Amino acid sequence: MAPGRHSTRPAPRPYRRWAAFGAAAAVIAAGYVVAGSTDSPAPGPGSSLCQAADDKRQMRGAWLTTVGNIDWPSEPGLSAEEQQAELDERLDEAADLGLNTVFLHVRPTTDAVYESDLEPWSRYLTGEQGGDPGYDPLEYAVAGAHERGLELHAWFNPYRVGISSDLETLADDHPVKEHPDWMVRYGGEGFLDPGDPEVREWVTDVIMDVVDRYDIDGVHFDDFFYPYPKDGEEFADDDSWEAHGGGFDDRDDWRRDNVNRFVAGIHERIQQDKPWVRFGISPFGIWRNSGSDPAGSDTNGLESYAAQHADTRTWIQDGTVDYVVPQLYWERGFAAADYEVLTDWWADQVEGTGVDLYIGQAAYRAGEPGWRGDNALTDQLDYSDGVEQVGGDVYFSFMSLTEEAADAFGRLREEYYADPALPPLGDVAPDADPEVAAVRGLNADTGDEGTELTWDAVEGARSYAVYRIDPDQVEAVAAGGVDDVCEALSADALLGVTGTTSWTDGADAEGAYVVTALDRYRVEGPASDPVDPRV
Known part of the structure; x- marks a missing residue:
């Protein structure tokens, strides 16, 4: 899969x-x-x-993606006024759609969609990494969201540096320029090495810089930790494994421990500084298959536990996240990864833990065969809305709600979002x-x-x-x-x-x-x- x-x-x-x-x-x-x-x-x-x-x-959210200019801004190089007008339009749409939370992509490729002394401006703002857009987008977004009664969660990619073409044009003040040993090239992309303690400390400082300086409501990660596997390639972390892998016989266990330490450290720092800021992660939808682990789900697909060394179940059990948003981007009845099976499995994992569960919904798939047109989203919620532990949904991605999923979301709003909801x-x-x-x-x-x-x-x-x-x-x-x-x-x-x-x-x-x-x-x-x- x-x-x-x-x-x-x-x-x-x-x-x-x-x-x-x-x-x-x-x-x-x-x-x-x-x-x-x-x-x-x-x-x-x-x-x-x-x-x-x-x-x-209830959580009613959508991911507002900046990488590749998927959702905003529509293209790099727009003026500050044009970017602000587009962002205002997105926030107005979020309110009109009945959402209450926007997950803004603020650190797509180890760069910043906000004013930072630590990392350069994102290329998706001006077309050039390090190019000043003339205003602070995150500050503007937070103020605009709060004015409209929306929450704004800052969405970070902790380790991704970019694709090969990005790596050739890194800004002079990019952290990888000063610390080239922090990056591992893999599958035509660059990633910070999660096994290097200096990297984990750096990324934590970057995130806490945002927490401390901006009035955000949450910190959010998606599914990128160690990269998705590529056939015939190995993630070249020999140096950090040899330097820091003592005490582990298995490199995969060590890699999972690296991610676990990082996640726990972020949660602890947020609790110390601003405990009202919620910390959540959106993992790939399958933790482990039951064929690999009896505790896993009755599925047959890629496992985030092995592929990205993301042990979400441990984070839930340890309480090092406030919420999880598994990406259940498969339809009900899909043999390899049935939406109903996975919804129930994730509900069982959060039961009694105090960790909230929201479902990551594939709005972008609304027009695909097998997704039943205008019923594409209501069919999913017809099931998960009846599962007690499910506290809401987050949609990928924002523009899909006004484009390919517009009719499907319109029907969903009539059936499920007719009344507004307070945030969790x-x-x-x-x-x-x-x-x-x-x-x-x-x-x-x-x-x-x-x-x-x-x-x-x-x-x-x-x-x-x-x-x-x-x-x-x-x-x-x-x-x-x-x-x-x-x-x-x-x-x-x-x-x-x-x-x-x-x-x-x-x-x-x-x-x-x-x-x-x-x-x-x-x-x-x-x-x-x-x-x-x-x-």
């Missing part, structure tokens, strides 16, 4: 889960507040809280109090174009969730019972998430509005007093 096509080749291709705690509201003794602002004193963090329904939280929780205890207080100053003005909501900014708020309570629930809210408030702030009542302090509800609907603030861990704080513009 060929490697998964989410391997970021420049060609078309491809926290722990705790009970959702939050969705709280101030108890209103005498009834809900009518039209106008709600200026009553805001409860402190932790007051009037209730358990939020699990179905209010960060790495917090199930009884954690929010870091934010109740929203105050909620005001609702209804005009010809809908109802315009505004409210006061809440200190420490990462985003805001906007609800409209149906008329038949308003009286229950007015009664002041906490259980009634919890029921009212349901997934059905959620209008959306925003990073601003305003929202326009264009729907011709009746009811009262409630707004809550989410903190950096995505815990939902106490709600505003409801406001009904009709009263």
Whole structure:
């Protein structure tokens, strides 16, 4: 079986889960507040809280790929204004599609889609590695995503340097120019050697530089660790094996240990510096086949455990990742790697571990034979949506959702994404109090174009969730019972998430509005007093 096509080749291709705690509201003794602002004193963090329904939280993401200019920018050499306009369009599309997370490819080939003192600018911005695009794309993307109520996870390729033609034009300040011994040529490409401790330290420092300087919501790796195998070729790491392989009789075990150490080290550093930043990996869909290991899946394909020395099962068991997104790019019923079989296998691996499971979906395959046209994505979710451990989906790649998979995703949105979803929780205890207080100053003005909501900014708020309570629930809210408030702030009542302090509800609907603030861990704080513009 060929490697998964989410391997970021420049060609078309491809926290722990705790009970959702939050969705709280101030108890209103005498009834809900009518039209106008709600200026009553805001409860402190932790007051009037209730358990939020699990179905209010779900990962809905897409990979926004920069390598080969697959998704963005459309071509190298665009002006800063043109790149920003395209990025704005992608983020608008993400919000319009009902997504809540964008995985932006910020380090495609040991270079940077952000301002860095450690590595050169990516060639996919200007056409020349090291060429300054005239602005900081990651800073711009983070601000734009948060304004739209989206999360932004920074997606890194830890070890890939590039294809042969890239290696001939490396920027003068590229780390491989200073440390040529760090790179191994393999299969017409260059890779940093994961067996060299200096390499692992360097890559860790590069990633933590981004974590520390940017307000990102997550750090994300795909399936590139050791490279996919090439027939008749050996990965030439003899020097690092001889220097650092002591204590291992088997080189493959040593290679897996190199990756395990690296993954664990990244997780530890993030937890120390910014524990609300989630760390996740999207491995190739098969860990091991049951024919190789009884603990493996009932499949018959390439194994990431052997091929890329990626022991994802150990990362889950050790808790060195917050989430996994296995690339299940095969259809239901595919004999060698059945989507249903693999979904169940991955669900079993995360059960009871606190590691979230999201499914990597092959949106790019929507037009291929056997993928059933407009049913291509709904057929997959028809199965995995019923598996309790599956907490959402991530689609490869972004442009596929508006091109070959546009009709398929449109149907999926009607059937599965009709209601918005809050993002998954960060790495917090199930009884954690929010870091934010109740929203105050909620005001609702209804005009010809809908109802315009505004409210006061809440200190420490990462985003805001906007609800409209149906008329038949308003009286229950007015009664002041906490259980009634919890029921009212349901997934059905959620209008959306925003990073601003305003929202326009264009729907011709009746009811009262409630707004809550989410903190950096995505815990939902106490709600505003409801406001009904009709009263």
